[in-house]
Amino acid sequence: MRTISPPVGLPALNETDLVGQVARRLTEAIVQGRLPPGSKVVEAGIARELGVSRAPVREAARLLEQQGLLVANPRRGFFVRQFAADDIDEIYDLRLCVERHAAVLAARHLTPETRDMLRRQIEVLHETADLDDPARQVEEDYRFHRLICEIAGNRRMLRLFDDLASELRMVIGLIGRLYDDPHEIARTHEPVLAAIEAGHPERIVAHVDYHIGHAWREVGRLVREIAPWPVAAK
Amino acid sequence: MRTISPPVGLPALNETDLVGQVARRLTEAIVQGRLPPGSKVVEAGIARELGVSRAPVREAARLLEQQGLLVANPRRGFFVRQFAADDIDEIYDLRLCVERHAAVLAARHLTPETRDMLRRQIEVLHETADLDDPARQVEEDYRFHRLICEIAGNRRMLRLFDDLASELRMVIGLIGRLYDDPHEIARTHEPVLAAIEAGHPERIVAHVDYHIGHAWREVGRLVREIAPWPVAAK
DNA sequence: TAATCGCCGATTGTCGACAGTTTAGACTTG
DNA sequence: CAAGTCTAAACTGTCGACAATCGGCGATTA
The missing domain is CATH 1.10.10.10 (Winged helix-like DNA-binding domain superfamily/Winged helix DNA-binding domain)
Structure with a gap:
């Protein structure tokens, strides 16, 4: 620090x-x-x-x-910037690759304090899910993932995450609505944290894969649904 | 249109x-x-x-x-920018994480043409090793790794690689000399390509780990040897 | 009528200037 | 002699201006 x-x-x-x-x-x-x-x-x-x-x-x-x-x-x-469907794939492909590693590192560096921060953030996610405020929900979602990268302790990895997140924020902001069920998204964070607390690399990777893969498919579906993208005049 | x-x-x-x-x-x-x-x-x-x-x-x-x-x-x-020893660790940690994935993807997308480009680049590496031109050697080394990222087909991953490489170029340029034996470095690329050609994800990861880990230890050693860094006046 | 050429407004790339802040060095003081 | 203070030079942040270039529109021509 x-x-x-x-x-x-x-x-x-x-x-x-x-x-x-x-x-x-x-x-x-x-x-x-x-x-x-x-x-x-x-x-x-x-x-x-x-x-x-x-x-x-x-x-x-x-x-x-x-x-x-x-x-x-x-x-x-x-x-x-205009996004095509394959941009989503690129971003999530990279995210998955990086966050897998980040989660494993985070487990290795986990302290009681950082563990509590993660738990609290999941609570926040559940509370936010009731608010019907998609932008806020996305923000709290990223805050959880960002925490993991912060705990992992690699500043360059954190910066990469921020860059990818800003692109995704743009895409999701443009989609206008969130994934179908915000509560389900909140729930899928729990096994990730559980795996990190348990500290089994294989289980961590598996759960991160499942969680991010879920978001990937969801966002990909929405983007392909909207495509061709609402291109701006001029 | x-x-x-x-x-x-x-x-x-x-x-x-x-x-x-x-x-x-x-x-x-x-x-x-x-x-x-x-x-x-x-x-x-x-x-x-x-x-x-x-x-x-x-x-x-x-x-x-x-x-x-x-x-x-x-x-x-x-x-x-001033680099500390832990910067090297951050860069290589991220590089390892990304290049593992890139190599697996590259294997999946490999064509006869791209395979030949990789083979040729290894030849170039061996030829360059005789020239006693550290800067050139480093450049050709990166060109090989960059090729893998290019073949992988994720533009963001390629950009990340370029950013990390520019930091490493700076560090290695400042070290002034290369790893002890340029020929050995050239040789350690071969099993990586072989694994990619074979297309077994586990073997690919293992060989990438070995190769990048080797460079990591080598560069880390040199940096720690030189530290405290030759800080410039003014 | 359709395609091409040339002109005009709009916009970018670059420059020099000025005000406010930081830094370095001389000077004072305990 | 060390520490603090003050002053002047150097530098950054920002601005407005000007030339070069781009895009669009109308005129011209086949």
Whole structure:
């Protein structure tokens, strides 16, 4: 656990400066679908709307490009990323590969404190399932998985998870509705935690496979159902 | 049906514009050790040296920050990333996790053409081992592993590999010398390819584990040998 | 009528400038 | 002599401007 941040360490999201704020606003607009996939992001427009100059907007856009939310076309500008069905497969394929490993590592590093955090998060998931707030539900879901990556203790793995999650957030935000039964999703987290507490690598992998595979199929189904994607004008 | 360039797809490396060129020059300077770890990257200095303004330099720096080569300190500037021994462990831990999976996928997607590319690359590795050119050797080594990720067919996985590789290139470039016996490294690639050709997942994983684990121990040893890292002045 | 060419507005890529902050060094003080 | 303080230079964050380029629309032509 670190407290200071000298010139060493992984990129630490600057929430203070303009670039960070612009990036957050842009991300919001994208995952909420206000900037639909395929739509052009006009630098001057965003800048005017946010009351800043184009420089911070450009830098923020490059950030989102690296995150996979925007696509840059030289001399043509930034466009909101469009997802195809096979993007979902790529993301979940990678997620599965990484989270399997993360869960095994998390089991190895598990302490009473971190175990309780995971348990509490599952409770939160159940409570949220009653709220009928899909965005919140997705957020709490990711918080559980992110916790596992944090406990695993590999900062680069955590960053990878965050990047994949931001892409998924966008897709799921665009789908507009969650998987059919939020309670079932909440329930499928339990055996994962149980396996981690038990500490049997094979069982951990099996349950992570089942849980993420479930989400994979579910999201894949919804995406294919909606495809061809609601492409934005202009 | 028009054929205009689609705003769809993964970020497509702009080698044409200034930002891309500045990023490449900066990367070169870093992996070659001309900009030592911990040293400050003064925007105006780089800009003057390359004959451009600060804007493209800033954007390039943000790119390298996302790649993990630079660290940004708000209001204080960019610094060349400093690696600790546990960074090596993080990188190889993630690499192992991803390349295991990539190799299994590659086996599944292997065609006669891609198989020959892998074989040829191993030949190149042996030829390069005689040249006593560490940088070149490292490059050809990565090219083999990158090929596997390419054949696997997951673009995000390939990008992850590239990011990890750029960090490793920097570390290895700073170490200055390669693992003890370049020929042995070249040889340890052979069973990996053999396993992929055979197509047995367990054997693939075992050989990838052995090969990457070997590099992990070797690089880890060298890094710990050199630590505390030669920190740059200013 | 359909396809091509050329022009015009819109947008990006890049630049130089300015204000606020940080850093380094000289100077003071206990 | 060490520690703290103050001042000036250096640097970052942000801005507005300008040239080059792109996309669309109408005119021209076969």
